[in-house]
Amino acid sequence: MRRILTTTAAVTLVACSLSAAAAQEITVAAGNMSSYLDPGRDHSNVGSQFYFNIFDPLIHRDYAKVEPEWLPGLAVAWELVSPTTMELRLREGVRFHNGDVMTADDVVFSVNRMVQATFPPYQVRMRDRLSNIDRAEKVDELTVRIHVEREEPLWETLLNLQQLFIVPEAYVKSLAGDPDAIEDDDYEAMSLAPVGTGPYRVAEFVPGQRIVYERFDDFWGEPAPLERATVRHVPEVASRLTALRTGEADIATNIAPDQLALLEADPEIETVGSNTALFHVVIFNSNHEKLEDPRMRRALSLAIDRELLNETLWLGQAIVPSSHTMAEYGPLYMPELETFYHDPDEARQLLEEVGYDGFEVVYDMHSPSYYTNDTLAAQAIMEMWAAVGINGRIDASPEWTGNDPAMMARTWSNPMYFADPFGSFGVMWAPGGPSESEGRFTTDADYAADWEAFRFGKTVEDRREAYGQLMERIKADPPVLPLWRPYESWAMRQAVSWAPQPGHIPYVLDFRAGAIAIDGTN
Amino acid sequence: MAIHALEVLLRMALTFAVIVTLVFFATRLSGSPIDFIVGEGLTSEDREILIRYYALDRSWWEQYRAFLMGFVDGQFGMSFVERRPVSAIVADRLWPSLQLLLPAIGLTLAVALPLGILAAVYRTSWIGSAIMSVAFLGYAVPNFVLAVFMILVLAYTLDWLPVVGNGTALHFIMPTITLAAGLIAALTRFTRNAMLDVLGQDYMRTARAKGLAEHEVILGHGLRNASITILSVVGLQIAGLAAAGSVVVESIFAWPGIGDLLVRSAMRRDYPVLQFGVLTVALAVLVVNALVDLAYAWADPRLRQAEAA
Numbered sequence: 001m002r003r004i005l006t007t008t009a010a011v012t013l014v015a016c017s018l019s020a021a022a023a024q025e026i027t028v029a030a031g032n033m034s035s036y037l038d039p040g041r042d043h044s045n046v047g048s049q050f051y052f053n054i055f056d057p058l059i060h061r062d063y064a065k066v067e068p069e070w071l072p073g074l075a076v077a078w079e080l081v082s083p084t085t086m087e088l089r090l091r092e093g094v095r096f097h098n099g100d101v102m103t104a105d106d107v108v109f110s111v112n113r114m115v116q117a118t119f120p121p122y123q124v125r126m127r128d129r130l131s132n133i134d135r136a137e138k139v140d141e142l143t144v145r146i147h148v149e150r151e152e153p154l155w156e157t158l159l160n161l162q163q164l165f166i167v168p169e170a171y172v173k174s175l176a177g178d179p180d181a182i183e184d185d186d187y188e189a190m191s192l193a194p195v196g197t198g199p200y201r202v203a204e205f206v207p208g209q210r211i212v213y214e215r216f217d218d219f220w221g222e223p224a225p226l227e228r229a230t231v232r233h234v235p236e237v238a239s240r241l242t243a244l245r246t247g248e249a250d251i252a253t254n255i256a257p258d259q260l261a262l263l264e265a266d267p268e269i270e271t272v273g274s275n276t277a278l279f280h281v282v283i284f285n286s287n288h289e290k291l292e293d294p295r296m297r298r299a300l301s302l303a304i305d306r307e308l309l310n311e312t313l314w315l316g317q318a319i320v321p322s323s324h325t326m327a328e329y330g331p332l333y334m335p336e337l338e339t340f341y342h343d344p345d346e347a348r349q350l351l352e353e354v355g356y357d358g359f360e361v362v363y364d365m366h367s368p369s370y371y372t373n374d375t376l377a378a379q380a381i382m383e384m385w386a387a388v389g390i391n392g393r394i395d396a397s398p399e400w401t402g403n404d405p406a407m408m409a410r411t412w413s414n415p416m417y418f419a420d421p422f423g424s425f426g427v428m429w430a431p432g433g434p435s436e437s438e439g440r441f442t443t444d445a446d447y448a449a450d451w452e453a454f455r456f457g458k459t460v461e462d463r464r465e466a467y468g469q470l471m472e473r474i475k476a477d478p479p480v481l482p483l484w485r486p487y488e489s490w491a492m493r494q495a496v497s498w499a500p501q502p503g504h505i506p507y508v509l510d511f512r513a514g515a516i517a518i519d520g521t522n
Numbered sequence: 523m524a525i526h527a528l529e530v531l532l533r534m535a536l537t538f539a540v541i542v543t544l545v546f547f548a549t550r551l552s553g554s555p556i557d558f559i560v561g562e563g564l565t566s567e568d569r570e571i572l573i574r575y576y577a578l579d580r581s582w583w584e585q586y587r588a589f590l591m592g593f594v595d596g597q598f599g600m601s602f603v604e605r606r607p608v609s610a611i612v613a614d615r616l617w618p619s620l621q622l623l624l625p626a627i628g629l630t631l632a633v634a635l636p637l638g639i640l641a642a643v644y645r646t647s648w649i650g651s652a653i654m655s656v657a658f659l660g661y662a663v664p665n666f667v668l669a670v671f672m673i674l675v676l677a678y679t680l681d682w683l684p685v686v687g688n689g690t691a692l693h694f695i696m697p698t699i700t701l702a703a704g705l706i707a708a709l710t711r712f713t714r715n716a717m718l719d720v721l722g723q724d725y726m727r728t729a730r731a732k733g734l735a736e737h738e739v740i741l742g743h744g745l746r747n748a749s750i751t752i753l754s755v756v757g758l759q760i761a762g763l764a765a766a767g768s769v770v771v772e773s774i775f776a777w778p779g780i781g782d783l784l785v786r787s788a789m790r791r792d793y794p795v796l797q798f799g800v801l802t803v804a805l806a807v808l809v810v811n812a813l814v815d816l817a818y819a820w821a822d823p824r825l826r827q828a829e830a831a
Contacts, residue, residue, distance in 0.1 A: 035603045035604045035605075036605055120571045120572055120575035121572065121575070123568070124568040124572065127565070127567075127568060128565075128568075192606060206614060206778075207604040207606070207611075208604065208786070209614075232687065234776040235776065236773055236776070238670060238673065238774075239673070239685050239686060239774055239775065239776055242673050242674075242677045242678045242685045243685055245677065245678050246677050246681050246683075247681075248684050248686045249686065399553065400557040400562050402562060403566070403569075427563075428563060433565060434562075434564055437564075437565035437566045437567065438565075438566065
């Protein structure tokens with residue numbers, strides 16, 4: 001009987017993988033699912049999973065590499081025609097999923113909707129990362145020029161952004177109200193029925209539940225390896241794993257660290273992991289009257305043994321950074337900087353110098369907690385503070401307190417929105433940026449000068465030097481302590497070969513040619 | 523009977539009007555949606571712009587008016603999160619919820635009524651004890667434990683049943699059992715007790731004395747008289763399920779139902795969805811209660827006659 005069962009199981013398994021291979025179809029059980037799909041307004045970790053299969057940027061990169069290597073996208077060539085103007089020649093015969101042929105008008109529309117934004121959600125992205133781009137203009141049907149205000153060291157990086165993926169002008173305008181004019185409701189409607197130029201078209205999208213991709217036969221590049229891919233929202237991690245076992249899913253996302261051992265024992269299932277390009281951080285309120293003295297905040301930071309937390313909570317799989325730096329920054333990756341470190345003796349000494357009187361330091365965190373290991377880390381940090389004499393207390397609430405003047409310290413995250421320090425530290429800690437504007441961080445003219453030099457420096461060396469100086473300022477007067485880059489895992493059935501590509505922003509489910517294969521196909 | 527029905531309907535309408543107003547204010551006491559809708563890591567200027575765009579700066583009075591207008595245009599407002607009409611979102615979820623609820627109720631009735639009657643009739647024999655032991659066990663095991671146990675055995679280990687969603691008939695087995703298990707346990711106990719109450723009554727002896735067969739006595743006279751209690755319990759059970767009682771099951775089996783929708787919109791303070799969802803549930807509870815009221819009158823002639831007099 002047992003043998004019959006085993007044989008049946010084996011036959012079923014083979015049949016399943018054969019049919020999957022023949023049909024080139026997969027199902028993904030995803031821990032999170034988008035409520036809308038608009039690459040322009042979105043910069044969430046949930047949305048980033050989906051856009052890359054649907055849309056293209058003007059300039060692609062080799063996503064298999066950490067170091068930036070720019071490749072033609074919807075533009076086949078680009079050159080500076082003046083210090084502040086880039087001319088791009090567009091790829092000919094590119095079709096959108098609705099059949100429209102892409103022209104310079106679509107590119108101008110897509111860029112200008114973001115950089116001369118009237119739609120409020122776009123205005124936010126315009127200001128936090130696209131403020132240097134002034135406008136796009138059409139030269140002829142296949143040529144556009146993009147103008148910037150100041151000489152731009154990050155041309156390719158910016159034109160590769162998810163926010164500047166190209167959308168079809170006529171289609172978007174036709175969605176709501178006047179079919180020839182652009183209104184806010186057009187963008188709202190587009191986010192439920194997205195159309196791009198990518199290798200997959202969206203055959204079905206039910207917000208919060210599922211997205212179904214289908215191969216787009218008129219794709220300009222290498223054809224999509226899958227005929228069809230369905231991503232379903234399966235909120236429970238145990239259900240996601242069981243779905244892999246039963247064959248209902250081929251890939252499961254967001255596998256909790258404590259499930260990995262179970263999966264490793266299963267010969268039918270493989271896991272891949274990567275250190276997400278995102279820092280879990282502790283932020284300090286530099287303007288809180290009790291924390292105004294930078295030595296107080298340095299003591300709070302020096303007391304935390306991040307390596308120990310990594311070993312115990314992440315089994316050593318997280319990455320603890322010495323500075324606000326990531327390998328993805330490419331030439332601006334500066335692991336040699338020692339901005340953040342653990343030194344309890346120095347912490348004690350600083351506390352003595354400032355005459356710390358034992359006042360309570362409140363550590364805010366989100367409840368329910370949404371960062372892996374957030375709660376355990378907070379509890380351990382309280383103990384580490386206590387070890388140097390700091391009286392800490394955790395306050396968990398569902399409210400965001402980052403803009404509350406009474407906030408002292410809290411957990412947060414600093415994602416890498418794009419692969420440059422500007423796309424991570426630069427967005428969050430810009431002069432006048434979110435942190436300063438919320439009142440918990442104050443910059444002066446010197447900081448602003450360094451920030452400008454790092455953002456707009458003409459050579460890599462200039463930028464590196466300025467970024468190093470910025471990190472010195474952060475070290476001396478810390479508003480933030482990056483704890484680690486969390487370790488994220490995906491699990492999949494043996495027949496599927498997929499891994500997160502190192503050239504992407506976090507969480508991208510890249511199903512393009514070369515990024516995924518099912519046994520029996522390429 | 524007609525007057526009774528009218529009264530029931532009128533009471534229902536009045537209750538609904540009160541609930542509409544209460545729901546509006548109660549959802550807003552849960553906290554501000556701004557952090558969830560607008561997001562973190564924004565400059566205060568951008569934050570203001572988005573607050574205005576999502577109309578989160580309107581006074582409660584304006585919001586209340588807009589909320590009532592939603593009943594007129596039939597869209598019930600726009601979701602803050604999904605940016606589509608609430609009616610469309612709830613419509614997506616309503617049918618899957620019913621798909622889960624109806625078989626669960628059916629299974630409950632089919633299993634619990636016979637078991638409860640048997641347990642009452644054979645109360646002194648091992649049959650009665652066995653049924654009640656199982657019923658207590660079912661009552662004591664939380665549904666998520668049962669669900670995870672079934673998943674481990676039937677899906678993870680044996681690979682007999684699927685776990686994700688509502689695609690095929692096989693998908694219904696585990697969620698239906700999970701949902702029905704607790705109800706069966708409860709209803710079996712109530713049915714047994716209600717039957718015990720009537721089994722000793724004089725009219726039962728009379729029925730037997732008339733020479734009716736034992737099954738006619740038990741079902742025709744016993745069950746009929748016990749049905750008032752049973753109806754109340756079943757009504758409460760359905761109302762409880764409609765009121766997001768299936769949220770755990772929906773979450774575990776990735777079932778796109780209304781319980782999951784309600785909990786998510788409560789967590790994200792998506793008021794338009796939350797208030798309409800709560801209203802849908804309230805309406806379902808009211809309808810169930812009204813039906814139970816009417817069923818009482820059907821089951822108990824004295825109620826009908828009292829209304830008529």
